Amino acid sequence: MFPVPAIAAGLMATATTPSGLAWLMLLAGLVLAAVLAVATRHYWSRWRPAPPRESLPTESPRQRDDHLKLALWASGELFWDYDLVRRRLHRIRADENAAANAEITVLVRQGEVPPIHEQDLPLMMQRLRSHLEGESPLFMSEHRMDLSGNGTWVWVRARGRVVERDSDGRPVRLAGTARDITASRNAEYEHRIASEVMRSMSEAVAVLDWDYKFIAINQAFTRITGYEEEEVIGHPLGMLDSGQHGAEFLAQVRENLSREGRWSGELWKVRKDGEEILCKVEKNAVPDASGQRSLYVLVLNDITEQKRAEQELRYLANYDTLTSLPNRSLLSERLSRAIVKARRENGRVAVLFIDLDRFKDVNDSLGHATGDRILRAAAARVQQTVGAEHTVARLSGDEFTVVLEDVGSAAEAEAIAQQIISAFTRPLGIGDRLELAISPSIGISLYPDHAQVPTDLLKHADTAMYQAKAAGRHTYQVYSETMDEKMRHRAILASALRRALERNELALVYQPRMSMGPQRITGMEALLRWHSQEFGGISPDQFIPLAEESGLILDIGIWALRQACQTLRQWHDAGFDQLCVSVNVSALQLQRGDLPQVVARTLEETGLPARFLELELTESVIMANPGQNIDTLNACRALGVSLAIDDFGTGYSSLAYLKRLPLTALKIDREFIGDLTRDRDDEAITSAIIAMGHSLSLNVVAEGVETEGQLQFLREHHCDEIQGYLISEALDAAACLPYLHRAQAAPGAAQAAP
Numbered sequence: 001m002f003p004v005p006a007i008a009a010g011l012m013a014t015a016t017t018p019s020g021l022a023w024l025m026l027l028a029g030l031v032l033a034a035v036l037a038v039a040t041r042h043y044w045s046r047w048r049p050a051p052p053r054e055s056l057p058t059e060s061p062r063q064r065d066d067h068l069k070l071a072l073w074a075s076g077e078l079f080w081d082y083d084l085v086r087r088r089l090h091r092i093r094a095d096e097n098a099a100a101n102a103e104i105t106v107l108v109r110q111g112e113v114p115p116i117h118e119q120d121l122p123l124m125m126q127r128l129r130s131h132l133e134g135e136s137p138l139f140m141s142e143h144r145m146d147l148s149g150n151g152t153w154v155w156v157r158a159r160g161r162v163v164e165r166d167s168d169g170r171p172v173r174l175a176g177t178a179r180d181i182t183a184s185r186n187a188e189y190e191h192r193i194a195s196e197v198m199r200s201m202s203e204a205v206a207v208l209d210w211d212y213k214f215i216a217i218n219q220a221f222t223r224i225t226g227y228e229e230e231e232v233i234g235h236p237l238g239m240l241d242s243g244q245h246g247a248e249f250l251a252q253v254r255e256n257l258s259r260e261g262r263w264s265g266e267l268w269k270v271r272k273d274g275e276e277i278l279c280k281v282e283k284n285a286v287p288d289a290s291g292q293r294s295l296y297v298l299v300l301n302d303i304t305e306q307k308r309a310e311q312e313l314r315y316l317a318n319y320d321t322l323t324s325l326p327n328r329s330l331l332s333e334r335l336s337r338a339i340v341k342a343r344r345e346n347g348r349v350a351v352l353f354i355d356l357d358r359f360k361d362v363n364d365s366l367g368h369a370t371g372d373r374i375l376r377a378a379a380a381r382v383q384q385t386v387g388a389e390h391t392v393a394r395l396s397g398d399e400f401t402v403v404l405e406d407v408g409s410a411a412e413a414e415a416i417a418q419q420i421i422s423a424f425t426r427p428l429g430i431g432d433r434l435e436l437a438i439s440p441s442i443g444i445s446l447y448p449d450h451a452q453v454p455t456d457l458l459k460h461a462d463t464a465m466y467q468a469k470a471a472g473r474h475t476y477q478v479y480s481e482t483m484d485e486k487m488r489h490r491a492i493l494a495s496a497l498r499r500a501l502e503r504n505e506l507a508l509v510y511q512p513r514m515s516m517g518p519q520r521i522t523g524m525e526a527l528l529r530w531h532s533q534e535f536g537g538i539s540p541d542q543f544i545p546l547a548e549e550s551g552l553i554l555d556i557g558i559w560a561l562r563q564a565c566q567t568l569r570q571w572h573d574a575g576f577d578q579l580c581v582s583v584n585v586s587a588l589q590l591q592r593g594d595l596p597q598v599v600a601r602t603l604e605e606t607g608l609p610a611r612f613l614e615l616e617l618t619e620s621v622i623m624a625n626p627g628q629n630i631d632t633l634n635a636c637r638a639l640g641v642s643l644a645i646d647d648f649g650t651g652y653s654s655l656a657y658l659k660r661l662p663l664t665a666l667k668i669d670r671e672f673i674g675d676l677t678r679d680r681d682d683e684a685i686t687s688a689i690i691a692m693g694h695s696l697s698l699n700v701v702a703e704g705v706e707t708e709g710q711l712q713f714l715r716e717h718h719c720d721e722i723q724g725y726l727i728s729e730a731l732d733a734a735a736c737l738p739y740l741h742r743a744q745a746a747p748g749a750a751q752a753a754p
Contacts, residue, residue: 117144226272242268350413353461523580610640670704
């Protein structure tokens with residue numbers, strides 16, 4: 001048995017391992033009481049009066065030492081005794097590795113106080129001073145100490161009091177207990193971190209007991225669900241359940257959580273205000289302190305807006321925002337699936353490529369807002385016609401595609417194409433009780449007849465659609481291999497046309513125009529011709545549409561206007577100073593809006609008086625955008641040039657607009673002139689046009705006059721001028737002067753070109 005000071009000193013010095021001091025703090029009070037009782041009886045009986053002998057149990061020194069050893073061993077506490085005068089510390093602890101029924105070894109150590117962490121020393125000294133000065137009844141401190149002397153800091157909770165004073169009442173000895181609390185401090189620190197993390201998380205976090213009732217929530221839970229802490233604590237998780245998930249599904253979720261310890265997925269939940277939100281949910285099971293039951297940690301993240309955004313992105317990636325039809329991407333996917341199915345079932349798939357005729361003119365004339373309404377109405381008309389079982393997609397602009405599955409034959413696809421064309425005979429309603437008639441041109445290709453893959457099917461249907469356009473629009477065409485050759489030739493021509501001006505391959509020819517009384521040549525119509533170095537002569541019906549589509553018609557039109565004015569000026573210099581020239585103007589030239597400036601600049605450069613120039617425009621060109629075109633034509637008329645409406649009777653002129661246009665001449669289309677004297681309807685139409693033109697004070701010109709009978713009919717109905725092979729075919733510039741001299745020498749006779 002060791003004397004108490006020696007035991008205390010040795011124990012204090014060797015209590016360095018966390019495992020030897022990790023007993024529950026519940027025993028700290030018991031140990032302190034036992035140690036102080038034994039130490040006081042053993043050391044201080046000489047200056048403290050002993051209690052009456054009959055109040056103390058009879059106990060041998062051996063028993064007292066055993067009690068001390070047992071108390072120290074059971075509590076894991078360390079007893080210390082500090083001599084303030086000599087600054088010596090006695091430490092006593094029991095060997096915690098000993099078994100309860102074995103001999104317990106008491107370790108005693110004596111020496112100086114182990115180093116105290118510099119950050120903790122000021123506060124520890126303050127508390128010690130407070131106790132020594134009598135300001136606090138006990139000395140209590142938690143600080144870090146290097147008990148082992150190897151630089152390892154452990155947290156210690158020390159408790160004690162003054163146990164001896166000198167004759168002047170000054171404290172000379174302290175005694176108490178100490179415990180290693182490193183583990184509990186770390187646990188407390190981790191708990192604070194976890195609490196702070198939970199508090200600051202943007203996700204809703206809740207802790208549930210084994211009955212799925214709320215134990216704790218964080219602030220984000222309140223923000224996301226709307227429930228305050230006092231509204232959910234003790235209530236079941238089911239208060240957040242949405243009716244979108246059945247009881248069987250929720251039971252399966254709980255079963256998976258119990259079996260695997262975790263579950264994650266997406267669930268609909270209900271906020272306090274009744275709004276349903278889609279949540280990303282994670283559930284984890286955590287055993288409680290007993291290890292027999294599990295607590296559950298629930299993490300909720302509101303992904304409703306995220307899902308909406310994802311759905312919008314998917315919609316934008318697959319659907320056209322204007323018409324709500326599938327776009328090119330979704331069309332390709334559906335067409336691929338249809339081909340796979342047809343290949344498996346030995347069936348057919350048809351692709352219809354639809355383009356609205358002259359939509360660009362309508363869009364430019366009525367505005368893009370109206371154009372959008374037309375596209376929406378057209379999309380609805382096509383979908384209603386083919387039915388919901390077939391895919392209708394919008395590729396771009398005014399181009400639509402229909403995928404017909406389970407098609408028995410090409411005839412069936414043609415029948416549906418004709419149904420679409422017939423459906424567009426009824427005007428489209430575009431809002432505000434407005435209606436507009438528009439027609440489609442349709443190309444058809446079939447799997448497996450024409451192609452095996454979606455891209456080729458679409459390309460062939462597109463090719464067929466262009467053939468439908470070339471065939472006069474408002475019709476359909478089925479793809480054939482010869483169409484590809486035509487398209488390739490068309491592309492080659494378009495490329496060659498771009499170099500035509502540079503190579504001086506374009507030229508003008510002139511067709512005379514004769515007045516009916518007195519009979520004389522009054523003017524020439526300039527007609528464009530192209531003789532290619534590679535392909536020879538190209539018909540205007542082929543290259544003029546190419547020039548308009550590519551925009552080359554702007555440069556070609558300016559060149560033609562200048563060339564015609566220069567040539568007419570030469571004829572004036574040759575003595576034919578009353579002769580006029582007519583030049584055709586395209587829709588694109590008129591839409592640009594700078595036609596008056598171009599005309600004025602050309603007249604100034606060539607020195608030609610404006611009254612000798614006539615601009616010819618077709619009905620369709622003028623009526624594409626009558627409001628804007630009237631202003632442009634008024635500006636041209638203000639320059640002094642004449643304006644003629646060409647091919648009258650074949651378009652869709654509005655008489656209300658016609659009388660507002662600053663026209664000077666009206667040209668009857670050759671379609672009506674050709675059957676004069678043979679077709680009473682054409683005779684009636686022609687005579688009506690002449691009368692109407694005269695009522696509007698217009699000079700009326702008949703085109704395509706080839707027979708004396710036609711000439712006689714026109715003379716009888718007082719047509720002002722005629723033009724056609726009966727007078728002369730179109731002549732090149734070099735042949736015009738000899739022709740004019742012959743016509744001047746023999747007025748009234750039909751003059752054929754040499």
